[in-house]
């Protein structure tokens with residue numbers, strides 16, 4: 001696997017955000033781009049933990065660094081941020097660019113099992129296996145054994161499911177120490193976005209989609225140590241349209257016996273789906289992960 005090529009660099013908050021491009025095996029040989037925010041501590045040679053951010057439908061690897069307001073807090077905490085893209089691009093599949101909620105920028109962070117998507121639409125493998133290898137090939141002091149994950153909407157779904165699946169796997173490709181989400185698609189098998197994605201990408205359709213559904217998975221990790229934070233605005237149009245379904249996730253959490261301290265889900269009046277909402281709660285999410293990632297230093 002060739003090392004990623006750096007294509008941009010901007011100094012920010014005494015650290016630096018670098019954009020890389022790489023040819024991905026998981027994505028069937030397509031080129032993909034990702035951003036890495038490297039805090040000052042890492043530029044000085046200290047090992048720093050890593051927080052992955054998965055963006056939502058229609059987004060790219062640039063949306064969150066530009067609009068999320070995460071860099072100031074990550075710099076203050078001395079943690080690296082990694083921003084991958086939301087799907088493969090340029091697979092050349094008919095209909096790939098037709099809809100904003102399927103195909104390009106709508107990879108749903110799964111491994112497709114249905115033709116013709118299965119050759120390229122494997123964001124799950126890319127994120128859990130290939131991206132960590134690509135990151136370790138960079139000459140940066142990233143401590144990948146201390147990784148956590150967060151995201152928005154489709155990316156909130158991705159963050160919760162990658163985390164919960166890592167807790168369930170006997171030897172996960174990546175172990176995430178915590179997960180958080182802004183307005184996640186929390187029960188995709190029960191909403192239009194999820195049904196469309198699972199029917200389109202998975203040969204087993206919505207039934208197979210259960211393995212990528214946070215509300216299904218939270219019950220399966222019963223008894224394990226779980227650290228999740230979720231924030232949702234009730235002024236969110238997609239919440240109102242029942243695409244997010246946080247109440248279903250809360251009910252499954254309660255049924256599995258998790259406390260609202262370990263799996264915290266907050267509903268906020270007035271806030272919508274936009275990055276105005278995300279940037280409001282960004283500092284709390286960074287603090288949540290930073291505390292867990294820093295506590296793990298020297299213990300893993």
Ligand SMILES: N[C@@H](CCC(=O)N[C@@H](CS)C(=O)NCC(=O)O)C(=O)O
Pocket residue numbers: 055056057058059063067100152153154273274275
């Ligand atoms: N394109 C959709 C909206 C899609 C949307 O809201 N995407 C969210 C993620 S699900 C987002 O983060 N968009 C980018 C942005 O707000 O900058 C529409 O026009 O209704």
